[in-house]
Amino acid sequence: MTESDVPLGRFSGGPFRGRDGFMTYQEGLRSLPIYWELSTVVCVYADFRCWPDSPNERILEGRQLEMLQALRAWFSSLNIKSSVDAPANLVEDTVLCHGRDCTRMRLINQYYCSYHYDLSCLARDPVSPQPSNNRWRVP
Ligand SMILES: [Zn+2]
Numbered sequence: 222m223t224e225s226d227v228p229l230g231r232f233s234g235g236p237f238r239g240r241d242g243f244m245t246y247q248e249g250l251r252s253l254p255i256y257w258e259l260s261t262v263v264c265v266y267a268d269f270r271c272w273p274d275s276p277n278e279r280i281l282e283g284r285q286l287e288m289l290q291a292l293r294a295w296f297s298s299l300n301i302k303s304s305v306d307a308p309a310n311l312v313e314d315t316v317l318c319h320g321r322d323c324t325r326m327r328l329i330n331q332y333y334c335s336y337h338y339d340l341s342c343l344a345r346d347p348v349s350p351q352p353s354n355n356r357w358r359v360p
Pocket residue numbers: 318319320323324325333334335336337
């Protein structure tokens with residue numbers, strides 16, 4: 222059985238009040254705590270690289286991206302804006318993405334293509350949260 226055979230899990234947490242807290246991603250018997258901080262949006266520090274109880278077992282990138290999409294859908298269902306939301310404009314520019322060796326076009330008003338933008342939403346260090354609003358937005 223591979224990761225992709227396992228159905229995606231569920232997110233839970235909130236209400237997103239106060240300064241910060243943790244929400245949870247639960248998949249079968251496994252759970253992943255996700256740190257959040259309240260700013261103008263809910264800033265999420267989503268590290269989907271591995272499960273905390275088995276740090277040597279990497280979660281495949283494709284699965285991490287599926288988890289990101291599920292997280293976006295969950296926030297959207299709650300009508301909550303988050304730091305991992307997809308860019309408002311998914312139209313490609315005529316300029317190459319700034320991602321290393323990437324041959325895709327960047328998105329309008331972004332430095333990155335949608336793939337690299339999504340990767341930028343993942344694997345952020347919960348120990349040293351950074352302001353995240355529009356961090357990849359072109360001034
Ligand atoms: Zn790219």
